[in-house]
Amino acid sequence: MNSIKLFSISIFITFSMQSQKKEVQIITTKISDQVFMLKGQGGNIGLFIGDDAVFMIDDQFAPLTPKILEAIKKITPKPVNYLMNTHWHGDHTGGNLNMQKEGALILAHKNVRKRMSVDQVIRGKVKKASPKEALPVITFTEDMMMHINNDDIYVSHIHKAHTDGDALVYFTKNNILHTGDAYFQGKFPYIDLSSGGSINGYIDGIQKMIVLANDETKIIPGHGNISNKRELISFKKMLVDLKSRIQTEIDNGKTLEEVKHNKKITKDYVSFNGWITEEKIKIAIYKSLNK
Numbered sequence: 271m272n273s274i275k276l277f278s279i280s281i282f283i284t285f286s287m288q289s290q291k292k293e294v295q296i297i298t299t300k301i302s303d304q305v306f307m308l309k310g311q312g313g314n315i316g317l318f319i320g321d322d323a324v325f326m327i328d329d330q331f332a333p334l335t336p337k338i339l340e341a342i343k344k345i346t347p348k349p350v351n352y353l354m355n356t357h358w359h360g361d362h363t364g365g366n367l368n369m370q371k372e373g374a375l376i377l378a379h380k381n382v383r384k385r386m387s388v389d390q391v392i393r394g395k396v397k398k399a400s401p402k403e404a405l406p407v408i409t410f411t412e413d414m415m416m417h418i419n420n421d422d423i424y425v426s427h428i429h430k431a432h433t434d435g436d437a438l439v440y441f442t443k444n445n446i447l448h449t450g451d452a453y454f455q456g457k458f459p460y461i462d463l464s465s466g467g468s469i470n471g472y473i474d475g476i477q478k479m480i481v482l483a484n485d486e487t488k489i490i491p492g493h494g495n496i497s498n499k500r501e502l503i504s505f506k507k508m509l510v511d512l513k514s515r516i517q518t519e520i521d522n523g524k525t526l527e528e529v530k531h532n533k534k535i536t537k538d539y540v541s542f543n544g545w546i547t548e549e550k551i552k553i554a555i556y557k558s559l560n561k
Protein backbone atom coordinates (compact mmCIF):
# COMPACT_ATOMS: atom_id res chain seq x y z
CA MET A 271 0.00 0.00 0.00
CA ASN A 272 1.44 3.37 -0.93
CA SER A 273 1.81 6.19 1.57
CA ILE A 274 -0.89 8.43 0.02
CA LYS A 275 -3.44 5.66 0.43
CA LEU A 276 -2.34 5.09 4.04
CA PHE A 277 -2.55 8.81 4.71
CA SER A 278 -6.07 9.09 3.35
CA ILE A 279 -7.19 6.06 5.35
CA SER A 280 -5.87 7.59 8.55
CA ILE A 281 -7.63 10.89 7.77
CA PHE A 282 -10.84 8.99 7.19
CA ILE A 283 -10.52 7.12 10.49
CA THR A 284 -9.80 10.33 12.41
CA PHE A 285 -12.67 12.08 10.71
CA SER A 286 -15.18 9.31 11.38
CA MET A 287 -14.12 9.11 15.04
CA GLN A 288 -14.62 12.84 15.44
CA SER A 289 -17.99 12.85 13.74
CA GLN A 290 -19.10 9.96 15.95
CA LYS A 291 -18.31 12.00 19.07
CA LYS A 292 -20.09 15.03 17.67
CA GLU A 293 -23.23 13.02 17.02
CA VAL A 294 -23.85 12.16 20.68
CA GLN A 295 -26.84 14.19 21.84
CA ILE A 296 -28.13 14.43 25.36
CA ILE A 297 -31.85 13.74 25.40
CA THR A 298 -33.70 14.86 28.52
CA THR A 299 -36.94 13.25 29.68
CA LYS A 300 -39.02 14.76 32.47
CA ILE A 301 -40.36 11.98 34.71
CA SER A 302 -41.82 14.11 37.51
CA ASP A 303 -41.60 17.78 38.50
CA GLN A 304 -38.35 16.94 40.30
CA VAL A 305 -36.81 13.95 38.50
CA PHE A 306 -35.34 13.81 34.99
CA MET A 307 -33.57 11.19 32.90
CA LEU A 308 -30.69 12.17 30.62
CA LYS A 309 -29.66 9.85 27.82
CA GLY A 310 -26.46 10.28 25.85
CA GLN A 311 -23.82 7.58 25.50
CA GLY A 312 -23.45 5.13 28.36
CA GLY A 313 -25.62 4.58 31.41
CA ASN A 314 -28.81 6.58 31.90
CA ILE A 315 -28.33 9.63 34.11
CA GLY A 316 -30.88 10.56 36.78
CA LEU A 317 -31.26 14.16 37.95
CA PHE A 318 -33.21 15.23 41.04
CA ILE A 319 -33.83 18.94 41.60
CA GLY A 320 -35.43 21.06 44.33
CA ASP A 321 -34.87 23.89 46.80
CA ASP A 322 -32.08 22.19 48.76
CA ALA A 323 -29.77 20.62 46.22
CA VAL A 324 -29.17 19.14 42.79
CA PHE A 325 -28.58 15.41 43.01
CA MET A 326 -27.23 13.48 40.03
CA ILE A 327 -27.02 9.72 39.45
CA ASP A 328 -24.12 8.56 37.20
CA ASP A 329 -22.23 10.71 34.69
CA GLN A 330 -21.38 8.69 31.52
CA PHE A 331 -18.00 9.39 29.82
CA ALA A 332 -15.61 12.31 30.53
CA PRO A 333 -15.76 13.88 27.01
CA LEU A 334 -19.54 14.21 27.35
CA THR A 335 -19.45 16.33 30.54
CA PRO A 336 -19.78 19.72 28.75
CA LYS A 337 -22.86 18.49 26.87
CA ILE A 338 -24.34 16.98 30.02
CA LEU A 339 -23.80 20.23 31.95
CA GLU A 340 -25.43 22.13 29.11
CA ALA A 341 -28.46 19.83 29.31
CA ILE A 342 -28.61 20.26 33.11
CA LYS A 343 -28.51 24.07 32.73
CA LYS A 344 -31.71 23.85 30.71
CA ILE A 345 -33.37 22.21 33.74
CA THR A 346 -31.81 24.19 36.61
CA PRO A 347 -29.37 27.11 36.97
CA LYS A 348 -27.96 25.51 40.16
CA PRO A 349 -24.74 23.47 40.27
CA VAL A 350 -24.76 19.71 40.96
CA ASN A 351 -24.19 19.22 44.70
CA TYR A 352 -24.29 15.42 44.96
CA LEU A 353 -23.30 12.72 42.48
CA MET A 354 -24.18 9.10 43.18
CA ASN A 355 -22.35 6.35 41.27
CA THR A 356 -24.52 3.23 40.89
CA HIS A 357 -21.35 1.12 40.27
CA TRP A 358 -17.74 1.57 39.10
CA HIS A 359 -18.03 1.01 35.30
CA GLY A 360 -16.62 3.78 33.11
CA ASP A 361 -19.89 4.57 31.33
CA HIS A 362 -21.33 5.54 34.75
CA THR A 363 -18.29 7.14 36.45
CA GLY A 364 -16.27 8.54 33.51
CA GLY A 365 -17.30 12.11 34.25
CA ASN A 366 -16.45 11.96 37.98
CA LEU A 367 -13.28 14.06 37.81
CA ASN A 368 -15.04 16.78 35.80
CA MET A 369 -18.04 16.78 38.11
CA GLN A 370 -15.83 16.93 41.21
CA LYS A 371 -14.20 20.04 39.71
CA GLU A 372 -17.71 21.46 39.25
CA GLY A 373 -18.18 21.06 43.00
CA ALA A 374 -20.11 17.78 43.25
CA LEU A 375 -19.67 15.56 46.28
CA ILE A 376 -19.41 11.96 45.07
CA LEU A 377 -21.14 9.08 46.88
CA ALA A 378 -21.12 5.34 46.18
CA HIS A 379 -20.97 1.86 47.67
CA LYS A 380 -17.58 1.18 49.27
CA ASN A 381 -16.60 -1.34 46.57
CA VAL A 382 -16.94 1.36 43.89
CA ARG A 383 -14.22 3.39 45.60
CA LYS A 384 -12.18 0.23 46.17
CA ARG A 385 -12.29 -0.82 42.49
CA MET A 386 -11.74 2.68 41.09
CA SER A 387 -8.69 3.12 43.34
CA VAL A 388 -6.70 0.38 41.60
CA ASP A 389 -6.27 -0.93 38.04
CA GLN A 390 -9.08 -3.25 36.95
CA VAL A 391 -9.26 -5.83 34.16
CA ILE A 392 -12.56 -5.78 32.35
CA ARG A 393 -13.31 -7.93 29.29
CA GLY A 394 -9.59 -8.61 29.00
CA LYS A 395 -8.61 -4.92 28.98
CA VAL A 396 -6.86 -3.00 31.75
CA LYS A 397 -8.80 -0.03 33.08
CA LYS A 398 -6.38 2.29 34.88
CA ALA A 399 -7.04 3.42 38.44
CA SER A 400 -8.84 6.77 38.67
CA PRO A 401 -7.17 9.85 40.14
CA LYS A 402 -7.97 10.53 43.78
CA GLU A 403 -10.25 13.47 42.88
CA ALA A 404 -12.52 11.18 40.84
CA LEU A 405 -13.18 8.77 43.71
CA PRO A 406 -16.34 8.76 45.82
CA VAL A 407 -15.66 10.59 49.10
CA ILE A 408 -18.67 9.24 50.97
CA THR A 409 -19.21 5.49 50.87
CA PHE A 410 -21.76 3.16 52.42
CA THR A 411 -21.98 -0.58 53.03
CA GLU A 412 -25.61 -1.68 53.05
CA ASP A 413 -27.92 1.28 52.64
CA MET A 414 -28.44 4.94 53.44
CA MET A 415 -31.11 7.62 53.36
CA MET A 416 -30.87 11.17 52.07
CA HIS A 417 -33.42 13.80 53.02
CA ILE A 418 -33.36 16.60 50.49
CA ASN A 419 -35.81 18.50 48.29
CA ASN A 420 -38.79 17.29 50.37
CA ASP A 421 -38.18 13.67 49.44
CA ASP A 422 -36.62 10.74 51.30
CA ILE A 423 -34.16 8.94 49.09
CA TYR A 424 -33.45 5.31 49.88
CA VAL A 425 -30.09 4.13 48.55
CA SER A 426 -29.59 0.39 48.80
CA HIS A 427 -26.78 -1.97 47.94
CA ILE A 428 -27.52 -5.15 46.00
CA HIS A 429 -25.14 -7.99 46.69
CA LYS A 430 -23.13 -9.41 43.79
CA ALA A 431 -25.57 -8.54 40.98
CA HIS A 432 -24.11 -6.58 38.02
CA THR A 433 -20.92 -6.00 40.09
CA ASP A 434 -20.07 -6.17 43.81
CA GLY A 435 -20.75 -2.46 44.29
CA ASP A 436 -24.25 -1.90 42.89
CA ALA A 437 -26.61 0.66 44.37
CA LEU A 438 -30.21 1.38 43.55
CA VAL A 439 -31.71 4.77 44.31
CA TYR A 440 -35.38 5.10 45.19
CA PHE A 441 -37.08 8.49 45.48
CA THR A 442 -39.85 7.42 47.83
CA LYS A 443 -42.17 10.43 47.42
CA ASN A 444 -41.60 10.88 43.70
CA ASN A 445 -41.99 7.09 43.43
CA ILE A 446 -39.12 6.83 40.95
CA LEU A 447 -36.45 4.14 41.06
CA HIS A 448 -33.02 4.35 39.41
CA THR A 449 -31.63 0.83 39.16
CA GLY A 450 -28.16 1.34 37.68
CA ASP A 451 -27.05 -1.67 35.63
CA ALA A 452 -28.73 -4.08 38.05
CA TYR A 453 -31.51 -3.85 35.45
CA PHE A 454 -31.30 -3.62 31.65
CA GLN A 455 -34.72 -2.77 30.25
CA GLY A 456 -35.83 -5.22 27.52
CA LYS A 457 -32.36 -6.69 26.96
CA PHE A 458 -30.24 -9.50 28.35
CA PRO A 459 -28.19 -8.00 31.19
CA TYR A 460 -24.43 -7.75 31.43
CA ILE A 461 -23.36 -9.72 34.49
CA ASP A 462 -19.76 -8.66 35.17
CA LEU A 463 -18.36 -11.79 36.80
CA SER A 464 -14.85 -10.30 36.95
CA SER A 465 -16.23 -7.44 39.11
CA GLY A 466 -18.07 -9.75 41.49
CA GLY A 467 -21.42 -10.01 39.67
CA SER A 468 -23.49 -13.22 39.71
CA ILE A 469 -26.75 -14.60 38.30
CA ASN A 470 -28.16 -15.31 41.78
CA GLY A 471 -27.37 -11.80 42.99
CA TYR A 472 -28.83 -10.35 39.80
CA ILE A 473 -32.13 -12.17 40.32
CA ASP A 474 -32.22 -11.17 44.02
CA GLY A 475 -31.66 -7.56 42.98
CA ILE A 476 -34.57 -7.62 40.53
CA GLN A 477 -36.72 -9.16 43.27
CA LYS A 478 -35.76 -6.31 45.61
CA MET A 479 -36.86 -3.79 42.96
CA ILE A 480 -40.16 -5.64 42.50
CA VAL A 481 -40.79 -5.40 46.25
CA LEU A 482 -39.94 -1.68 46.31
CA ALA A 483 -42.07 -0.78 43.30
CA ASN A 484 -45.82 -0.48 42.97
CA ASP A 485 -47.90 -0.25 39.81
CA GLU A 486 -47.25 3.50 39.52
CA THR A 487 -43.48 3.42 40.08
CA LYS A 488 -41.44 4.78 37.19
CA ILE A 489 -38.16 2.99 36.73
CA ILE A 490 -34.97 4.42 35.21
CA PRO A 491 -32.87 1.41 34.13
CA GLY A 492 -29.09 1.52 33.71
CA HIS A 493 -29.67 1.04 29.99
CA GLY A 494 -32.88 1.15 27.96
CA ASN A 495 -36.11 3.11 28.33
CA ILE A 496 -38.23 4.12 31.30
CA SER A 497 -39.77 0.98 32.68
CA ASN A 498 -42.29 -0.31 35.23
CA LYS A 499 -43.02 -3.12 37.67
CA ARG A 500 -44.79 -5.27 35.05
CA GLU A 501 -41.62 -5.29 32.90
CA LEU A 502 -39.48 -6.09 35.94
CA ILE A 503 -41.62 -9.14 36.66
CA SER A 504 -41.26 -10.52 33.12
CA PHE A 505 -37.53 -9.70 33.17
CA LYS A 506 -37.16 -11.72 36.37
CA LYS A 507 -39.07 -14.64 34.82
CA MET A 508 -36.64 -14.61 31.88
CA LEU A 509 -33.62 -14.78 34.20
CA VAL A 510 -35.11 -17.45 36.45
CA ASP A 511 -36.02 -19.59 33.41
CA LEU A 512 -32.56 -19.27 31.85
CA LYS A 513 -30.90 -20.04 35.18
CA SER A 514 -32.95 -23.19 35.77
CA ARG A 515 -32.49 -24.42 32.17
CA ILE A 516 -28.72 -23.91 32.37
CA GLN A 517 -28.57 -25.51 35.83
CA THR A 518 -30.28 -28.59 34.35
CA GLU A 519 -27.65 -28.69 31.57
CA ILE A 520 -24.86 -28.44 34.15
CA ASP A 521 -26.47 -31.21 36.23
CA ASN A 522 -26.53 -33.35 33.08
CA GLY A 523 -22.78 -32.83 32.64
CA LYS A 524 -23.02 -30.50 29.64
CA THR A 525 -19.97 -28.38 28.80
CA LEU A 526 -19.91 -24.62 28.29
CA GLU A 527 -19.54 -25.17 24.51
CA GLU A 528 -22.63 -27.40 24.44
CA VAL A 529 -24.69 -24.91 26.41
CA LYS A 530 -23.46 -22.03 24.25
CA HIS A 531 -24.76 -23.73 21.09
CA ASN A 532 -28.01 -25.00 22.59
CA LYS A 533 -30.62 -22.67 21.02
CA LYS A 534 -33.45 -24.24 23.04
CA ILE A 535 -32.32 -22.56 26.26
CA THR A 536 -33.04 -19.04 24.99
CA LYS A 537 -35.77 -19.86 22.41
CA ASP A 538 -38.55 -18.02 24.35
CA TYR A 539 -36.45 -14.92 24.89
CA VAL A 540 -34.85 -13.98 21.56
CA SER A 541 -36.37 -10.49 21.83
CA PHE A 542 -33.89 -9.80 24.64
CA ASN A 543 -30.95 -10.06 22.22
CA GLY A 544 -28.81 -6.95 22.20
CA TRP A 545 -25.27 -5.97 23.08
CA ILE A 546 -25.44 -9.03 25.33
CA THR A 547 -26.39 -11.77 22.90
CA GLU A 548 -28.05 -15.13 23.64
CA GLU A 549 -24.60 -16.73 23.61
CA LYS A 550 -23.10 -14.16 25.98
CA ILE A 551 -25.87 -14.44 28.56
CA LYS A 552 -25.66 -18.26 28.46
CA ILE A 553 -21.88 -18.10 29.00
CA ALA A 554 -22.26 -15.67 31.93
CA ILE A 555 -24.95 -17.73 33.65
CA TYR A 556 -23.09 -21.01 33.07
CA LYS A 557 -19.85 -19.60 34.51
CA SER A 558 -21.68 -17.97 37.42
CA LEU A 559 -23.45 -21.21 38.36
CA ASN A 560 -20.35 -23.33 37.83
CA LYS A 561 -18.15 -21.26 40.16
Ligand SMILES: [Zn+2]
Nearest residue numbers: 357359432451
Ligand atom coordinates in the same frame (compact mmCIF):
# COMPACT_ATOMS: atom_id res chain seq x y z
ZN1 LIG B 1 -22.20 -1.38 34.19
